[in-house]
Amino acid sequence: MNLFHYISDFLTDSSHWHGYDGIPHRLDQHLGYSFEALAIAAAIALPIGLVSGHTGRGGNALAVVATAGRALPSYGLLVLMFFWIGRIGLLPVMIPLVALAVPPILVTSYEAMRTVDPAPVDAARGMGMGPAAVLFQVELPVALPLILSGMRSAAIQVVSTAAIAATVSLGGLGRYIVDGYYQRNYETVAGGGALIALLALAMVGVFWILERVVVSPGVRRSN
Amino acid sequence: MIQIESITKRYADGTVAVDDLSLEIPDSSITVLVGPSGCGKTTTLRMINRMVEPSSGRILLDGQDIHQQPVNALRRSMGYVIQNAGLFPHRTILANIATVPRMLGWDKVRARKRASELMERVGLDSSLAKRYPYQLSGGQQQRVGVARALAADPPVLLMDEPFSAVDPIVRKVLQGELLRIQEELGKTIVFVTHDIDEAIRLGDTIAVLRTGGKLAQFAAPDDLLSHPADAFVEDFLGAGRGVRRLSFFTSAGLELTTAPIVAADATDAQVAERAAADAPYLLVTDTDGKPLGWAEPKSLTGGASSVPAAELISYGRPFESGRDSLRDALDCAVLSPTGWAVAVDDTGRVVGVASQLTIGDAIRRAHAEKGAEASDRASAAAAGLKVAP
Amino acid sequence: MSSGGNGYFDLPSDLQHSYAGLIEVHLTESLIPVGIGLAVSLPLAALCVRFRWLYPPLLWVSTILYAIPSIAFFVFLIDYTGASQTTVIIPLTVYTFVILLPAIVDGVRSVPPETLAASEAMGFNSFQRFYLVQLPNAVPAIFAGLRVATVSSISLVSIGSIIGNQGGLGNLLGDALAYHRYNLAVTSVVSIAVLGIALDVLLIGLRTLLTPWMPRGRGAARKAAIAAAVEPTDSAAPGGPGSGAKPAELEGAGR
CATH class of the missing domain: 3.10.580.10 (CBS-domain)
Incomplete structure (x- = not known):
């Protein structure tokens, strides 16, 4: 039996497509965890990264926070949170996922603002644009591709890491991997893994579309 | 007229960028600030539109202290052109040019129409209107930069090394175009460069600044070449002063023969x-x-x-x-x-x-004539009066 | 059942390792992948620079590999390599490669063309040019990638504990859950984080040693900033609009 057989057997088994343990419900849970973690991480990291990149201050502190965030093992953090706060909603899984997503968003949004070509900014000020206009009409649109790439990176990692939620008896597509492992059912493991990988790749697609929609052709990275 | 009255710019670390500089910049002519790196020419220019605030001294625009004027309105009344153009990479050429008119509240149609006119005026093909800056050559971008600065028809144009980043051939063309546009529009232009040849070619009046932000000489190009104030200016002007000065002598008086x-x-x-x-x-x-x-x-x-x-x-x-x-x-x-x-x-x-x-x-005859005027001119320039080349 | 006391460093006997032993396992399982990943990505990056068409497909393959959750990767490999160190090392090697390849390629490609032209004029062949000119210039970028790969590798090893005690310090997490000893979880998380940060600092130091030509410290940066403030346009042209955005795909971390 090869990997693709396992995956296709899993995906074509109609019993996997309904019920509490069905793919739609698990997918929904998985997306829910991922989206919530990403939104919280963005709400924390974007303003801090953008402001410090804009002012050019706090870069060193930011680098330390980012390194610390990366060094924290997600699974370890999950277990720790499980001990400390038990199963209060999604909190134990949100904390590691947010810790995971913050560094890439923080670092890239800082870099994005810091590396904006100073010439257009100087020109904008010299033409009489106020600080808010310079920020929203010049700096942010130019920094957007890099900001989005940080968000995309975070999204891929969060979607793929959300699988560990299942190890502390939460849901999501990780359930298939963990349950499959304990039941020695490789079909389920492969199917769950493939679904998560596909979801992570779908994030690449989502961000590609997002870039087409919100980024000016003049600053797209594909140029 | 822009009157710069003994301005000094001293930074927190003690560096003095501009030191007690006074200049009177006449209307409807090109005044060039020239000098080596660190002479404060850019700082001086940036004090005119308050991108930099002087530590002491003041600048008057048509008799009004610019410090009393709202900063953004002041800047919108002055065109600003910088090295590498500084175009907004995320906006089309047309949108770039229409920036200031839009800020001034012009409606979209009028701003775009104005932008199209300016593209023509600076020699840009209308097919470039919908392009983005990265699709243009350095020379074309610089033309857009000039058009953008002219968009709201400001009386004053501040140009900070606008042609330094383009190759010498394109630079020559752009200098010629600027002179042509100036002939049509008669703006008050303050132009910063480190290239003395550019200064002599473009300037009606030239202010030579020395390192440390002190004024070395303020004179018409011909006077500068014929009577450099000191060794620094002479050295900065470089070799071939005499021959270069001939650029300001017309060939109209030259005796021609049709015999051969x-x-x-x-x-x-x-x-x-x-x-x-x-x-x-x-x-x-x-x-x-x-x-x-x-x-x-x-x-x-x-x-x-x-x-x-x-x-x-x-x-x-x-x-x-x-x-x-x-x-x-x-x-x-x-x-x-x-x-x-x-x-x-x-x-x-x-x-x-x-x-x-x-x-x-x-040449000998012309030198003799010019020599007679030179002292009058020098004192006229020092008094800040308009000096015709 | 658990042996000894309940302190942070009283390890249950089923771990079969002392604390120092766990650190050793952890370092083995995380640094071997970094080593192999670097050894594989260097020549492949050289090929990608030489043959540009090779890069996009490789990037796509690595993006797909990167999207596979580590836990699925581990569990799946058990079928082939058993619950062994190899099972942990293989996925981490793949992730390291995925982080390092773009880091090296972007770093090498960012070498100024005039530097390349000069080396060509001096008679370097393409092999010499890559190893003597492009690679040294790419060292800062490579180290940026190496730091992310190392820290994320150290943090990921812990997931190996889910597949039967192959997670180094992460194995403490399994026992923490099994014996309800949360202090073991604290020991695990803190030790792993400290290990990651220590190696990160080590890599920063190594980079400083390897790149003596880079301006150092805040003094140099401040001086440059002040010089720029005094006469901003006399410095070299910062590149046209749009050239500011440099791909920075180096933010991959744990999963």
């Missing part, structure tokens, strides 16, 4: 008659009066057409009489194999020729 000129259909007798004037060479023109080339009289014994045009001695590059300077005339004579310069009118027809000797006489 024969038309291509001239007969043997006509050639002989011309040769009698004792000229070592004769200039052969076509029937339209345009130059073909030089020939020795003895080779033309069968009439002017006896030597095929291809075998005539090259006449080099002619100068346009009255429009080009004595420097151009001298250049033509020096580069010509015969030592004679060919003068043409604006249609390219020969109006006469001049030998190096004649040009030398003209």
Whole structure:
């Protein structure tokens, strides 16, 4: 039996497509965890990264926070949170996922603002644009591709890491991997893994579309 | 008029960028701030639109202290052009140019119409309107930068090394275009450069600044070349001052002779008659009066057409009489194999020729005339009055 | 059942390792992948620079590999390599490669063309040019990638504990859950984080040693900033609009 057989057997088994343990419900849970973690991480990291990149201050502190965030093992953090706060909603899984997503968003949004070509900014000020206009009409649109790439990176990692939620008896597509492992059912493991990988790749697609929609052709990275 | 009254810019670390500088920048002319790295020329320019605030001193625009004026309104009333253009990479060329009119509240249609006019004025093809800056060459981007600065028709234009980043050939073209636009619009332009040749070519008045932000000399280019204030200015002007100064002497007074000129259909007798004037060479023109080339009289014994045009001695590059300077005339004579310069009118027809000797006489005469005016001019410039080149 | 006391460093006997032993396992399982990943990505990056068409497909393959959750990767490999160190090392090697390849390629490609032209004029062949000119210039970028790869590798090893005690310090997490000893979880998380940060600092130091030509410290940066403030346009052109955005795909971390 090869990997693709396992995956296709899993995906074509109609019993996997309904019920509490069905793919739609698990997918929904998985997306829910991922989206919530990403939104919280963005709400924390974007303003801090953008402001410090804009002012050019706090870069060193930011680098330390980012390194610390990366060094924290997600699974370890999950277990720790499980001990400390038990199963209060999604909190134990949100904390590691947010810790995971913050560094890439923080670092890239800082870099994005810091590396904006100073010439257009100087020109904008010299033409009489106020600080808010310079920020929203010049700096942010130019920094957007890099900001989005940080968000995309975070999204891929969060979607793929959300699988560990299942190890502390939460849901999501990780359930298939963990349950499959304990039941020695490789079909389920492969199917769950493939679904998560596909979801992570779908994030690449989502961000590609997002870039087409919100980024000016003049600053797209594909140029 | 922009009056700069003893401004000083001292940074927190003690660096003095501009030191007690006073200048009166006349209206409707190009004033160039020139000097080596660290002479404070850019800082001075940026104090005019309050991108930098002076530590002491003040700047008056038409008699009003700019410090009393709302900063963004002040900046919108001044065009601002910088090195590398500083175009907004995420906006189309048209949108870039329309920036200030839109900020001033013009409606979209009017702003775009104005932007299209300006594209034409600065020599940009209208097909570029929907492009993005990265799709344009450096020279084209710089043209957009100038158009953007002119969009709201500001009376003042601040230009900070606008042509430094483009190659020398394109730079020359852009300088010519700026002079052409200035001729049409008559703006008050403050232009910063580190290139003294650019300063001499563009400036009606030139302020030479020395390292540490002190004014070394403020004068018209011709006066600068003829009477550098001190060793620093002389050194900064570099070699060839005398020859370069000739750029400001018109060729209008140059004595031209038509004696050694024969038309291509001239007969043997006509050639002989011309040769009698004792000229070592004769200039052969076509029937339209345009130059073909030089020939020795003895080779033309069968009439002017006896030597095929291809075998005539090259006449080099002619100068346009009255429009080009004595420097151009001298250049033509020096580069010509015969030592004679060919003068043409604006249609390219020969109006006469001049030998190096004649040009030398003209130069001596011009120097004598200019010398008499020079002291008046210098004091006029120091008093800040408008100085015509 | 658990042996000894309940302190942070009283390890249950089923771990079969002392604390120092766990650190050793952890370092083995995380640094071997970094080493192999670097060894594989260097020549492949060289090929990608030489043959540009090779890069996009490789980037796509690595993006797909990167999207596979580590836990699925581990569990799946058990079928082939058993619950062994190899099972942990293989996925981490793949992730390291995915982080390092773009880091090296972007770093090498960012070498100024005039530097390349100069080396060509001096008679370097393409092999010499890559190893003597492009690679040294790419060292800062490579180290940026190496730091992310190392820290994320150290943090990911812990997931190996889910597949039967192959997670180094992460194995403490399994026992923490099994014996309800949360202090073991604290020991695990803190030790792993400290290990990651320590190696990160080590790599920063190594980079400083390897790139003596880079301006150092805040003094140099401040001086440059002040010089720019005094006469901003006299410095070299910062590149046209749009050239500011440099791909920075180096933010991959744990999963």
